[in-house]
Amino acid sequence: MPKTSGRLLALLSLLQARRDWPGTLLAERLDISLRTVRRDVDRLRELGYPIAAAKGPDGGYRLSAGTELPPLLFDDEQAVALTLALQIAVTTLGDGTGEAAARALTTIRQVMPSRLRHRVNALQVTAVERPVTLPAAPIDDDVLLAMSSAVQAHETLRFGYGSETLDMPPRRVEPHHLITWDGRWYLVAWDLDRSAWRTFRADRITLRIPNGPRFTPRELPGGDVTSFVTGRFRGADDGVIGWPCQGTAILDLPAATVALYTRDGTVEDLGSDRCRLTLGSWSWPSLAAAIARFDTEIDVVGPAELVDAFGHLARRFARTAASATSSTSSQHTAITANPVPTVVAPTFRPLVCSPAVALADQTASE
16 A cells, blocks of 8 residues: 555545546545545545545545635646746736746746656747737736626626726626737627627726626627637628638749748649749738739739739839839929928728728727
C-alpha cells in the first residue's frame, strides 16, 4: 500500500478527473479498502477540499465547489498548458487581469518540480498583437464579469454607450455573447429598441443597474457566433460568412510568391510563373486595390463589377498623377506668388456590394 501522502494525492487526482466516483471503484483504482477510502476522504476534507458523499449501496463521492479555492493537483501536461495560457494572458489581457495572470504564473513556477520547471522555462511565449491606429481602451474586469454574468443568466442589460450622458435613456439589449475580436472586447446582443442584432464595443459601455428582466435567447443569424461575427465585420448580410465582394484575377507572378502575402484568399498555380488569385473584400474598389498591390500585370477573370472597379481606380489615379505633375511644375510660381490655396474635397461614394457594409462600418467604429 502506498504511503498516506501519496495515496491522498492519487485520490485527489481521481476526484478531479470526473464528476462522481463510486466508493468501490475508488477502492479498486487505489488498491485499498472502502474503509481506507472513507478515512482518506475525511483527511482531504480537513485540508479544505469540499467532498460530498452519497449514502446507500451505490453511494460515492464528488468533489464539489467550495467557498475557497483549495490546493489543486495538475499532471505534467495540464501544468504546461496552464503555463502557456498564462504567458499569453500576461501580454494580451487588460491591466488588472494581466497582472493577476503574471502573479499566477510566478506561483505555479515556484511549486513546479525541477524536471517540469526546466521544460516550462524552455517554452517562452510572447503574444504580439497587430498594431492598430486606435488601441483598445482598458476595460475594468468587473465590467466584463457583469456582462458575462448577464449573458449566462439571460438577463437584459441596461447601459449608456459612448458619449451618451446619464440623463439620456439607456440602451436595452438582450446579451448573447461576450467575444474578443482583433484585440477588443465586444458584446453581441439583440437591441430591443432597434429590433436588430448589434455588436457593441465593451470599452464604450457604461452599465446601468439593476439589470432588466430575464429573456429567452434568440437564434443568431448564421447559426453560431463565429459565423455571425465574421460576416458582420466583413460587411456581409447577417448569416453570411463570406466577403460581400469576391473576384478572381490572373497575375504574372509565381503562386508561391503571391501566397506569401495572401492572408484570406485562394491562390492557384497556373505554371510559367503565373497564378489565379481569388480574393474578397467589403467593396469592389478595395478589392481591386488589394489585387493591384502585387504590382504586376493583371488579367481580371470576373466579375464585371471588378473590371469596373479597376477602371474607376485607374481614372482616379490618373487624375491624381496629373494633379501632382501640374503642382510640381508650378511650385516655383506658387511660392513666388504666395497664393491662398483652396481645397475642394471631391464627393465619392464607394462601390459597395451590400447595404450591410454601412452597418459593418458603424459596428467597427462603435
